[in-house]
Amino acid sequence: MLLGPECYRDLVSRALDEDVRTGDITTDGTVTPGQRGRGELRTREDCVVAGLDVAVEVFRQLDAKVTVDPIKCDGDSCFVDDLLLVVDGKAGALLTAERTALNFLQRLSGIATEARRFVEVVSGRSVLLDTRKTTPMLRLLEKYAARVGGVVNHRFALDDGILVKDNHVRLAGSIAEAVARLRKRNLSLPIEVEVGSLQELNEALAAKADVVLIDNFSLEGMQEAISRCRDLAKTEISGGVVLGNIDAVASLRPTYISVGAFTHSAAAIDMSFNMVASP
Helix, strand or coil, X not given: CCCCHHHCHHHHHHHHHHHHCCCCHHHHHHCCCCCEEEEEEEECCCEECCCHHHHHHHXXXXXXXCEEEECCCCCCEECCCCEEEEXXXXXXXXXXXXXXXXXXXXXHHHHHHHHHHHHHHHCCCCEEECCCCCCCCCHHHHHHHHHHCCCEXXXXXXXXXXXXXXXXXXXXXXXXXXXXXHHHCCCCCCEEXXXXXXXXXXXXHHCCCCEEEEECCCHHHHHHHHHHHCCCCEEEEECCCCCCCHHHHHHCCCCEEECCHHHHCCCCCCEEEEEEEEC
């Protein structure tokens, strides 16, 4: 689950530029230049923490000599008032970094927490996938957080997997034609086809799709579609999957279940950063 600093260093820099701009006028006016401080990051609610290294990078970009005492690790289950991280360094720099560090940590921990809830319900009956429904420019971090929560990352970008959707079919003329055109390209990738009805499912199976994405079916329709695909294609359930129905969906044992809510709708976790002066 490691995420190297090269994946977020520039993003952190740009986030600080967005927040600080020409300077932190409140901190500059209340904290003396040589003052040192100690800050504690704590969670105010139960969560699965993710993004601690990103938060540390925020502090380090404003104080290269900051010392860090990591208490928790990404993937840990944390509870109200748990101490996550302690930093010690230039008080002004730590205070200026506070909001940007929290924004990353709260957002990523929210995704990891939501993902873990779904994973626990599915309990290994299907492979749980995330989607490309991510915040622009934050995909790598958000998919990392979903992975911390136990989800398997699906497509990171349009060039690492084939998914024929309804608009592709309309432009190609039919599912059969869309699949045939892809086969001619010899891409050595599984061809997945999204279907919105049992008729489209039959067309996808006739075209020998490798994976069929069963989109927005009723529970009874999912069951019938999965039955038709048995020994012919892998199945992925998508659309309208929430915590309230994922147990029923997983009981049908599709190959995959994909959920966009991990990344597009997860609530940020409430956290605090409290500072005191240090020698």
